[in-house]
Amino acid sequence: MDSFELICPAGNPAALRAAVDAGADAVYLGFRDETNARNFPGLNFSREDLAGAVAYAHARGVQVFVAINTYPQAGNLGPWERAADDAARLKADAVILADVGLLAYAARRHPDLRLHLSVQASAANVEAIRLYRDAFGVRRVVLPRVLTVPEIARLNAEIDIETEVFVFGGMCPMAEGRCSLSSYATGLSPNRQGVCSPASHVRYEPRGAALASTLGGFTINLFGEGEQAGYPTLCKGRFLSGDRPAYLFEEPTSLNALELLPELKAAKVRALKIEGRQRGKAYIAAVVAAYRKALDAFAKGQALPMLNLDAVVEGGAQTTGAFKRAWR
């Protein structure tokens, strides 16, 4: 059986080595600036780091993809164009882009560089995907996390480029690349500055026995004593609806689509992506090893192993997310 490609995150060189050693087929990463959507303090790769990462990965038959997936600021294209140039120069296997201007630049300047369309482009229909293919030669599209498996199957039946879907990790329930919640609360967004809920605007404080998380001065959750916590994003905030505090958009939970491997294979998905460039290398080693084991078993037609990843997931809970969302 033709195997899925396993695409794994890395926020630093040690995490990349962990991902490669645990069985990644490709590792995606970003530079240490606002050109990627995980622009967090202390995270990411210098140019020198990338050169070392490519050497380490290629020596082991693993590909490296560079995410340059934020939207350039008007009048300041330099950092984004330099990122694409350096990724090509340092022999990255693909760049993951969202902005049409940057896609045009990369296609023109680096015709041999493989272009993947980032989830940040939120391309979720046939016409949009065909446009990216025809205009820029995009070879793969990372689908937004809002599609059901039947929708993905219908999409793949009508397009002739590869699709990649997130199967594990943090959930983004919004139309990615278009969400302004973080920007509303902090003035900074994943789309422009590469930060959703920037740590500089996050505070945790005890309130009685509860733990309050605040973002830009807004209280977005109160975790009771012993209750599992989640990321401080507005989409996973707990707000008063009437008199009742409730998760209005999404609960603190992690995506895990392992049980859907047969359906995703039938839907002709080419690559499976693990979220979490911001996570520690221990998370990456554990999750990649677990998924590698599962994919190897699946490729051999064996029963999928039970994966114990409860210890690393947000909110202590897992979901198949939009893939099986019945209300849609």
Added chain:
Amino acid sequence: MRDPGIALDEAAPDTRARAVEVRLTQMGLGLARRFGDGVGGRLADRVLRVLSDRHPRAFTALRDMPEAHLLIDPVDAPAAVLLRVGPRLALRVCDRDGPAHVAVDAAVRGPCARLLDLLEGRIDGDALFFRRELVIEGDTALILALRNTLDGEDMDLFADMATAAGPLRHALPLARRHAGRMLDLLGIARRAAPPPLRWGMVALERRLGGKPQGS
């Protein structure tokens, strides 16, 4: 206890050896606190210098940060550690509430074993936070920057310190391999000791660890 499925390195100390290392860390913090800023300060400087030499990428990054003070508080140890990042990078052992004369910008609190695992990248910090085993206060960006910087290293505190111990460094893998057996022997010796000696051993351990009598 190490999380199932999260251990990174098969050469890492096993659970019992790790328990010894955690206890040694707690006792080391207690002793450094008792020695005061003079001897304790020199010990902390030595630890920082060895780690800096072994992990230049991370410690250069810490020196490049704006100056800030971060309290690292192992809640089951008799003392905490104050890390000053920035060009004047420094490490000091201090009271668990932080030193009176320094404004602390952020604090991380958790069990000593967890903080040690976090320092060495053997466990995921976000997962600890989700499970409420880690408490963070103050400047979240500072804590994240430190966590991400250290996670980029393959750090092993005891192995790194052992490299500075000359020929004794060869003893560490041996000690880790046989920690369980040594602990068993110590336990047998303790049980076999006459009560006054046994009580003396317990009291000595408490004094070294800085824990109050009867706790």
